[in-house]
Amino acid sequence: MSAVWHYFKRTTSESPTATCKVCGVEVSRGGANRVSYNTTNLIKHLKKHHPDEHAAYCKATASATDGLHQQTLRDSLKRKDLLPRDSERFRKITELIVECIAGDDQPISLVENSGFCRLINYLEPRYGMPSRHYIVEKGIPALHTLA
Ligand SMILES: [Zn+2]
Structure with missing residues (x-):
């Protein structure tokens, strides 16, 4: 009323x-x-x-x-209720996605691939897929630091 x-x-x-x-x-x-x-x-x-x-x-x-x-x-x-970006799990998943892109020669646009996003979301609903920008700016350099 x-x-x-x-x-x-x-x-x-x-x-x-x-x-x-x-x-x-x-x-x-x-x-x-x-x-x-x-x-x-x-x-x-x-x-x-x-x-x-x-x-x-x-x-x-x-x-x-x-x-x-x-x-x-x-x-x-x-x-x-997403995983914080500084959490161990978020970093690990991101690292594996970056490895997948960099190591297996996949396009960065993989993170925008709806099938891929669905797969990740199914496996870990709390994982918020980062943007291509994030992968380029943070993900790939982090991988190089590790290597
Ligand atoms: Zn009145």
Whole structure:
């Protein structure tokens, strides 16, 4: 339910109008029947007649959206749960991929090969495939350092 209802009341959910709790005026809910009701008129009423309440409403709406956004962000981070790039396992897998490219004369674009990415992802879902750039800048020089 929209936070705007903090400032309005309805006689019933079917009512074509809502009463402003601040000034007591009846405001149209924007339609002739329930399907076309919306809160736009109510928000407009707040904005026009009660700037303070409108500001508070906007703040409440914004923080609700922020909360949702943070939740989504947390979920996606949790879902990924990738190996840190400085972890032993990430380095070992990267090293083997680099060996595969450098030693077996595979193109660097191997890391963008969807079949190859699927294979790695199946074997180690926490491994985030590095970019070609990473392989060239970090992977290959690291291999030479080892050799
Ligand atoms: Zn009012």
